Amino acid sequence: MILHIASFRWKDEVTDDDVAALTQALTDMAAQIPVLSSYVIGxxxxLRAGGxxxxxxxxxADAAALDAYLDHPAHKAVYESHLGWMIAxxxxxxxxxxxxxxx
Amino acid sequence: MILHIASFRWKDEVTDDDVAALTQALTDMAAQIPVLSSYVIGxxxxLRAGGxxxxxxxxxADAAALDAYLDHPAHKAVYESHLGWMIAxxxxxxxxxxxxxxx
Known part of the structure; x- marks a missing residue:
């Protein structure tokens, strides 16, 4: 199996509401992508300095499933509507x- | 429970041998830190571009366990002997x- 971890630092203009909207969008997206065995976001x-x-x-399950997840239209849609402009x-x-x- | 994820980009001079030595050191360290319920490194x-x-x-288990892990002498020792100089x-x-x- 493959563990994919990603961390993001936001641009200064990103608000808590933007982050809440992203979390909802990712949650809705995950429900549409069956290859995701587990999905934890937030x-x-x-709890520690910095970060x-x-x-x-x-x-x-494997590299093919990772591609199916990251290349899924629902994932691309979240990038276009949320992540793309938020990420520093x-x-x-x-x-x-x-x-x-x-x- | 708390999931702690960390990613590192190395300095240019870091070699595969340095990374192998780090992985062994972290594996040995994890065996000394019982608060670690799960520990995946490498x-x-x-599998995807960049990263x-x-x-x-x-x-x-919780924030206190996270501190016990990150402030453990064995973790600090790995920072001093490996991670500290490797991290860009x-x-x-x-x-x-x-x-x-x-x-």
Missing amino acids: PNLH ADYGVAAIV ERAAVQLPIEEGHLR | PNLH ADYGVAAIV ERAAVQLPIEEGHLR
Whole structure:
């Protein structure tokens, strides 16, 4: 399985309402993309100093499923309507994980 | 529960051997830190264009456990001997997750 993690730092003009709208859009999107085994998103809790503004963690079966997720029209739509203009910086990584290893 | 995700972009001089040594050090460290419910680390698979060089995903029970992990002497030792000099850029986020939600 593949763990895809992404973190975002927002542009200064991004508001809490924008972030709430993004979270709703991503939640609605995830429901349309069955290859997503697990999907955790949200604003950074900032439990530690520094850090990015927002995080996504997605688990998919394999590289093909990752492409199916990231190239899905519903994902592209969220980029066009929300993420695209909000992002100042993005950092993403894919890691191999064994099923059930993250609990 | 808390999902802590971190991604790192390395300085140019970092070698594959340095990364392998870091991975071993983090693996040894995790064995000494019982608050880590789950711990997934490794170089980015680069299944998609761009992205950071390395990722960490850790699940802990709560904020206190996160501090116990990040402030643990064994974690600080890895920073001093490996991460500290390797990092060009770091992005970290903490997200609330329900037990078993990431599988």
